[in-house]
Amino acid sequence: DTEVTQTPKHLVMGMTNKKSLKCEQHMGHRAMYWYKQKAKKPPELMFVYSYEKLSINESVPSRFSPECPNSSLLNLHLHALQPEDSALYLCASSSQGGGTGKGDTQYFGPGTRLTVL
Amino acid sequence: TQLLEQSPQFLSIQEGENLTVYCNSSSVFSSLQWYRQEPGEGPVLLVTVVTGGEVKKLKRLTFQFGDARKDSSLHITAAQPGDTGLYLCAGRPSGTYKYIFGTGTRLKVLA
Numbered sequence: 001d002t003e004v005t006q007t008p009k010h011l012v013m014g015m016t017n018k019k020s021l022k023c024e025q026h027m028g029h030r031a032m033y034w035y036k037q038k039a040k041k042p043p044e045l046m047f048v049y050s051y052e053k054l055s056i057n058e059s060v061p062s063r064f065s066p067e068c069p070n071s072s073l074l075n076l077h078l079h080a081l082q083p084e085d086s087a088l089y090l091c092a093s094s095s096q097g098g099g100t101g102k103g104d105t106q107y108f109g110p111g112t113r114l115t116v117l
Numbered sequence: 118t119q120l121l122e123q124s125p126q127f128l129s130i131q132e133g134e135n136l137t138v139y140c141n142s143s144s145v146f147s148s149l150q151w152y153r154q155e156p157g158e159g160p161v162l163l164v165t166v167v168t169g170g171e172v173k174k175l176k177r178l179t180f181q182f183g184d185a186r187k188d189s190s191l192h193i194t195a196a197q198p199g200d201t202g203l204y205l206c207a208g209r210p211s212g213t214y215k216y217i218f219g220t221g222t223r224l225k226v227l228a
Contacts, residue, residue: 031214039156040221041221042221043218050214104147104148104167105162106216107162108152110159111158
């Protein structure tokens with residue numbers, strides 16, 4: 001099984017709201033990623049967790065706060081977002097020496113479509 | 118800055134035609150993936166290539182990794198409307214677990 005799940009599928013929030021996006025994988029992968037994707041563009045990397053530690057932050061504004069509670073879960077906490085943050089948010093995982101699936105490959109979840117009003 | 122350039126950016130063809138999409142870089146990659154993405158959905162993995170010169174086939178799709186592991190191509194034979202979508206290549210440079218995405222190729226196959 002090479003499945004990454006994301007919830008919710010769709011999210012509409014106001015600029016003063018606090019919400020969270022969730023991602024889960026059960027492949028035993030040790031690296032997990034958050035990407036942001038605007039329409040008709042490739043995904044842009046936001047954060048990378050390796051062995052449950054934040055290893056890459058691509059200068060993402062502090063209104064986005066990642067969290068990795070354990071090796072299977074990845075959250076993205078959202079607070080005081082702007083309308084320009086509306087996008088498809090993708091979670092991915094890769095082996096980094098652990099778990100199943102093709103080595104050295106990222107597997108993506110279905111994404112959360114976020115709309116900020 | 119490591120970049121992966123894809124060409125063409127857009128392609129509109131008739132059903133039954135063949136096409137090739139290219140993914141080029143000046144950097145060396147440990148591996149390279151090809152994905153297909155539908156609007157509003159996550160990228161779906163098509164293939165991973167890891168060895169220079171490697172050729173992989175997936176039904177009507179043929180993938181090749183360059184000998185120097187800097188470039189790759191995707192060839193589709195007898196395209197069908199179901200092949201329509203955004204094709205993305207992504208490479209992982211040696212020594213990092215950060216993947217570099219290509220600029221994307223938007224394919225439309227007309228019935």
